[in-house]
Amino acid sequence: MEPLANARRISVLVVDDSTVLRMLLVHLLESDPEIRVVGAVNDGHAALAFVKRDTPDVILMDIHMPGLDGFETTRRIMETHPVPIVICSATSDTRLVATTFRMMEVGAVACVEKPVARDHADFEALVTNLLQTVKLMSEVKVVRRWVRTRSTLASAPAASLETVAGRRPSGIALIGIGTSTGGPPVLQTIIGALPKEFPVPILIVQHIAPGFLPGLAEWLSQTTGFQVHIASHGASPMPGHVYLAPDDFQMGVGAHGEIVLTKGAAEGGLRPAVSYLFRSLAERFGPRAMGVLLTGMGKDGAAELKLMRDAGAVTIAQDRESSVVHGMPGEAVRLDAATQVLPADKIASALVTLTERR
Amino acid sequence: MSSRDEEFLAQLRATFNVEAAEHLQAMVTGLMEMEQLSTPTAQRERAAVVFRAAHSLKGAARAVGLADVESQCHLLEDLFAGWKRQGGLLTAVATDAAHRALSTVSAALGAPAVATVAQQSAPPALAAEHGGPTSGDTVRIGVAKLDAMLVQAEELFAAKLAATQRAEDMRELAHRFEAWKHEWAAVESESRTLRQATVRPAPGDVGHVNGPALARLLDFADWSADHVKSLERHVAGLARTAQQDRHVIERLVDDLLEDSKKLLLLPFATCAAPFPKLVRDLCRDQGKEAELVIRGEDVTIDKRILEDLKDPLIHLLRNAVDHGVEPPDRRTAAGKPPRATITIAVTPMDGRKVEFTVSDDGAGIDVEKVKASAVRHGLLSPDDALAISDAEARALTLHADVSTSPMITKVSGRGLGLAIVSERAEKLGGTVSVESELGRGTSFRIVVPSILATFRGILIEVAGRRFVVPTAHVERVARVKADEVRTVEGRETIALDGRAVARVRLADVLELPVVEGSDATTAIVPVVVMFAGDQRVAFAVDAVLDEQEVLVKRLGRPLLRVRNVSGATVLASGQVVPILNALDLLKSARRGGGAPARAAAPVRSPDLATKMILVAEDSITSRMMIKSILESAGYRVQTAVDGMDAFTQVRAGRFDLVVSDVEMPRLNGFDLTARIRADKKLSDLPIVLVTALETREDRERGIDVGANAYLVKSSFDQDDLLDAVRRLV
Missing domain, CATH: 3.40.50.2300 (Response regulator)
Incomplete structure (x- = not known):
């Protein structure tokens, strides 16, 4: 050095x-x-x-x-x-x-x-x-932004389904999303593009400076029209509702799908950690959960996304181009943890398609 | 916490105070404007501005750990956010709550410093700076830094004095060669003769002389002469340089001080900023309604004057609300609008003066009540109360102890407020007057200089010590014969311009121990007649020395208030001398600081035909002093301001004697004497030289040029002068 x-x-x-x-x-x-x-x-x-x-x-x-x-x-x-x-x-x-x-x-x-x-x-x-x-x-490479318009819900290209070779998604019970640097706009894009009657609850771990979380929840609620809560211990996640892991707690799910908040050890120095959530989802829900790993610095959740995939879940990692920092999803891709790698504005439609009841 | 951290925190706090003051001002101004505007959109706009200020102040308060300021700002934020969103009804309850919060914040912040030096025309919150610290042609400077620089500039004044002194010293030094030259001229021819004699003795040469030894001595004499001449040239050169330096320094320092004073000019708006809220709060407390109109906000005035006038103006405003403005129903009953108008107007006047007027359209001054109060407090006898005019009665309100309040409230009734107004105004060299019409309104008028002038003082000696009295408060300097002192009701008085003026001994007023052997029996005593307002007192001193420009240094801790002393100064000689406070002296004198009248010593009155004497002296005070010595001895006196002036007058007029200083511009005393002597018509005119030069050589020069008497100033005794004059005239 x-x-x-x-x-x-x-x-x-x-x-x-x-x-x-x-x-x-x-x-x-x-x-x-x-x-x-x-x-x-x-x-x-x-x-x-x-x-x-x-x-x-x-x-x-x-x-x-x-x-x-x-x-x-x-x-x-x-x-x-x-x-x-x-x-x-x-x-x-x-x-x-x-x-x-x-x-x-x-x-x-x-x-x-x-x-x-x-x-x-x-x-x-x-x-x-x-x-x-x-x-x-200071280490994040940022690119010039073009004047962006808010992304609209794009219809899911049939091609994305074909990549899920041979698997028929059985009823998805829960979606878990993990993100860090650059997460909020992507969350807004995704959630904002979901239909009101989205049938599945979404649990999110967003690494963010403490104190900003309530504001994030408020802002997401207002801009997406969805009910965005700060998760509370023991709550049963409802379809179409969004739950953010509170600061300084690990969020997981219990035997009956209820939210469990613990003061368990920090993982990789992080609490809440995406790794904790994904591991919990993999254990409890296996193929009935979905894991989405979005832009973020570091590697939190990459290995656990692989666990989820191995347990039969559909897993998505955000692509390099649309990520502010491709650390977490990049690691996931490296570990082959993702069944799909998508840009931010395509993730919503993927979620919709994959959770449609057939 | 390390000392570096502490230093940083202190700086941070200081920066915060400045910023906080601006935000606070923006909020107060914005809120008051909101209360006046009527359209919801305008109100919302204001609310947005005020909201931003509250938000910024909240953040800053949080950064310096002022939790209560932070929480008050949070409250204000909520209030303003609500108004920003919907405008509309500003309920009295809500605005009062806002005002209270602002008052709390203001109290928590203490007195804020005014930061900007340049004139502000935009409200502080919107004075957006673009880029770095300078923008356009204005710069922000901390007041403390500015004050520090100005103090340093003032210190240069001492350098100016020193340069003057040095130039004087050099000139005197150069002058001393004159005597040598004179002597050498006298012996030079003899020296030559002697030298010749060593070579070729001539008949008539006396005695045996050791030729070589004599030759050596003569050589030495010659060498000394050359040496001294070269010294003289050198010193003369130095004296010229010193004089040039003195002129340069004088000019530079005077210019610097003049410009510094201009830096201190601030627009009245900076002083008047808290007034609208003050009036509003006072009115609210008393259930009255009044609007404050401020005119002349842009008029620039010396910051120090503004600072000194701030309290008096506040007193006048309180007075206007408390006494002037009637309750709304009384006003409507009297046919006036229920909302009173109080106006503060600032107008520049000729001669670098500024006029402040505080007027109201209220009840006016009840002259009868004023008179009654004055009589009650013993300021006025009942007969006088009937005799004085209404205008004079109104002027009484400016005295302490006079009040028209039936009872003492928190604000009024003690009779002190207005007295402070007149005291301050006088301290600044200004005047106060009052006009009023019962039922129509009242107007107070303060006229002060717009820039504080340089302080001039008279150096006096009393009981062996030196003091300076402010020239501004000295009416005149006079010499009083002991037998002119009359005793009236146990007090000594003298007659001046046909009026009796109380006379006290300054030594007694200052409670100084009398120096042994001093003037218990001196026939003629110098007095300094001091005045303030319409009061005059003659203070007897031992000597009046000079009148000069003086740098005032205020007393510092722990000497915050010393009776009779307002400050101190350093003379050119380096001596530290107290500056006396005229108002205190007058007060002390009135209280009988003087000892009871002593028996006057008998005086010789010289036998006079009316003789005419010319006094030539360039210093005003000395001139006046000598003049009054001579006049009180019965001579008639004319004066000249320098040698040329004297010579012209002597040629033109008919004088019996000339008393002349030596050190004068254009023509000095020695040369004046020489010229007079050279003039056939005047050659017999008696000349008395009075001078500061006191060496033997100078005296001899005086005699050489033909003066009849040579008196030295430092051991000056008026009897010596009169003696000399009497003998010669």
Whole structure:
């Protein structure tokens, strides 16, 4: 390994209209020897101008700014000089969190909470999360986004069925989805494209900074029209409802299909872990479950998707092109864990087709 | 926590205070505007602006750990979000809740600092900066940094004084060669003769002289002469350079200080920002309705003046609401609109002055009540109460202890508020006046300079110590003979311009121990007549030394308030000297700081025919002082401001004697004397030189040029002068 002194430090641009927050963020970021703050600007126009001159490794972007706000700035940057953008948001208000996910739709890759004062109970955790996210996201390769329109429900090409060589899906009881970096827009795409009378409950593990989950649920509900809950222990999943694994719990299913939340050990440092969910589904439901592994950093769930496939389940991995980070699904593909590899906008129709009663 | 972290947190907090003040202001202004607008769309727009401010402040408060500010902002956010969505009815309950929350936040933040230096025309929340810290032609600077720089600029004043002193010293040094030259000129010819004699003795040469030794001595003398001449050239050169430096430094420092003062100009809007809310809250508390109109928000005024006037203006506003504005039903009954109008107007006037007016259309001042209150507090006798005019009665409101409130409330009734207004205004060198019509309204008018002028003071000596008194409060300097002091009701008074003015000893007022052997029996005593408002008191001192520009240094902790002393300054000599507070002195004097009248010492009155004396002196104070010494001894005196002026007057007029300073511009005292002596008509005119130069050489120069008497300032005694004049005239 090269010694740290020679290693290139991660360059970060901070965008926030509050002088206090800018000052604090710069201070916190610079306390990490691997990070170097190359700019701190107070509005979107300045951010755009900066990125044109000098592309940073990561941008830490505020949402609410006068003039060009965070959403608009993200969109423009991703359309002209794409850079991994980490949203920095005050999450205490679920009303306002919707914009966070809209920003993800236009290309932001992750979100973190705005820092609190040093003596606040959550200070340490928030700072650690901030630094880690910034460093991780600097490695994500982002591509230029074209002006996108919301994907509509495409009819399932018959070809996708033919790849499921010879298997007739028996009644699917549950769908499990696991995702991390870049997940929310894909979840929105998929769920939004499902018909209202979708017959199967969906359990989702979305790795996300704690505090953003309620906002995610709210936002998904509003934009998809589906009921999106934060899963609670012992609940019986209902058809057409969506359940998000709460932060810091492992989510699995019980003998009767009810949701089981435990404080079981973190897997791969993650809790909730996709691996836990998929393993539980493989054990309890075998061929009557479906597993979908979407964009995300790392490998969480890849091996367990294979378990599900081996147990007879239909498994889908998101393709490289539509993934923000192809870590998790990529590993799944490598392990041959997926029966199908699909782009984001085709997954919904696959789900519909595969769950249709025949 | 490491000290670096602590430092960072302190800086973060300071940044927060600035940002918080802006957001708070945006919310207050926005909320008040919302209450005034009527269309729902306009209200919604405002609500959106205010919502953003609340949101931003909440985030910032969270980042610095101010949980209560955060939660108040959350409350406000909710309120404003609701209004943003649907506009429509702003219920009184809701707006009151919002105002209370804002007041809580404001209290939690303490007094915010004003950040922007440039003039603001856009409301703070929308002053979007594009790009880095500079935008267009305005820059944001912390007030503390600006103040620090201005203090440093002021310190350069001392450099200016020092440069002046240095140039003076050099000039005097150069001057001293004159005496040497004089001496050398006298012996040079003899030295030559002697030298010749060593070579070729001539008849008439006396005695045996050791030729070689003498020659060596003469060589040395010659060498010394050359050496001294070269020193003289050198020193003269240095003196010129010192003079040039002094001019340059003077110009630079004066320009810098002048420009610095301009930096301190702020628009009135910055001071007036909290006023609308203040009026609104006061009205709400008392069940009255009033609207505040502010005019002249863009008028720029010295920040320090604004700071000093802020409290008085607040007092006047409180006064207007408490006393002026009637309850709405009384107003309608009187045919007035139920909503009163209070106006603060700022208008620039000629001569770098600014006028502040606070007026209301309320009940007006009840003159009878004012008189009654004044009589009750012993400020006015019942007879006087009948005699004085309404205008004079109204002016009484500006005194402490006078109030028309029947009872003391939290806001009014103690009679203190308006007295502070007049005190502050006077401290700034301004005036206050009041106009009112019963039933129609009241108007208070404060006129102050728009920039704080440089402080000028008179250096005096009393009981062996030196003090500075502010020139602005000195009416005149005079010399009073002991027998002119009358005793009226146990107090000493003197007659000035036909009026009796109380006379006290400054040493007594300052409670200084009397120095042994000082002027218990001195016939003539200098007095400094000080005034404030319409009060005058003559303070007897030991000596009046000079009048000059002075850099005021305020007293620091723990000396927050010292009676009679308002600050201190450093003289060019490096001596630290207290600056006396005129108002305190007058108060102390009134309270009988002076000792009871002593028996006047007997005085010789010289036998006079009316003799005319010309006094030539470039320093105003010295000139006035000498003039009054001579006048009180019965001479008639004319004055000249420098040597040329003196010579012209002497040629034109008929004088019996000239008293002249030596160090004067254009023509100094020595040369003036020489010229007078050279003039056939004037050659007998008695000349008394009065000077600071005190070496033997200078005296001898004085004698050389033909002066009749040579008096040195530092050991100056008025009797010496009068003695000399009497002998010569």
